[in-house]
Amino acid sequence: MINNKFDDDLDELLNDINSAMDQPQKNPVSYQIYQPLANQNQQQKRKCLSPQIGNQSQLRICSNLRCIKCDLQVKCHINKKWNKDVDYLIFRNYFNNMSMLSKYLTEDNQFNAYNCQCTNVNALESISAPQNWVCSGHTI
Template identity: 35%
Template sequence: MAEGLDELLDEVESKFCRPGPLRRGAAGRPRGCGGGVLGTERDRAAAEETLRSAETFEKEDDLDSLINEIFEEPNLDKKPVKLKSKSSGNPSVRASTQSLGKSCSPVYLGGSTAPCGIGTNTSQRACDRLRCVACDFRVVSYDDYMWDHSCDYLFFRNNMPEFQKLRTKLVKKPGARAYACQCSWRTAEALTALQADPQLRWVCGRH
């Protein structure tokens, strides 16, 4: 019985404890010696790295060349664009020649021959900075024109301050000056103090 047990142990040892041919072949394969499959993969990786480096340098050279061409390109002569101002046929509202920040006292209206500026008791000038406190519109004036007698409140309400629409009610009259806001209108031919017409809500808007 002891001999049978020894034979059984020898058989088990021969089957399960000794390395087979495949395992012995794998154990005997060299690792990392520069040859075989491992050496080929390393050579391929090194070649790819060299190729990538060459492509990178080539792209950088092309980019540098492009930048140099851009900066070396001569600038085109730029001609300044001149805007031509079209002079309108509208009668101009005279601008004040006085310094800003002062008010007329008293306020005057006047014809086209009256000088414009800051009006005082000693320097009587027609105010060209009038503003209406009723409609909060700036008062416009047109030299050598008068308002037609058919003008009414709705006309100025709908057409102020567009001259092309207002001109349909303007009548040419040398020496006169037509004033208007959105709610009131007057024609002046001589220098007149504004306080003489209490219906007008016009004040000096400061010069």
């Protein structure tokens, strides 16, 4: 008797569910892909296709580089050059410590010194940025 009561309750519940599923919904749920609205106040960014680095006399250098290896912004030290004794561990350990990094920079008006946490470059003339550095965009 108990099993029959349970079976009857289960059948009734399943019938209620089936009838609810057969009826069309009055307000169907619609899913939309989120797309941010274009705001006229929001400035668009333009990216360099092949970013260049160099000293400040060149006009085609990119001033907003980001490293895709260490995911950090590339720093530019204007009119400075990296010493020969600087190595990977210096940048790895002291990337945000400018007082320690400045010990490895020398004044030179012809160069700009660039670095992220994993790469460093001295640029005398306009050259292509290392492959792991990409343009983060410039406001138009």
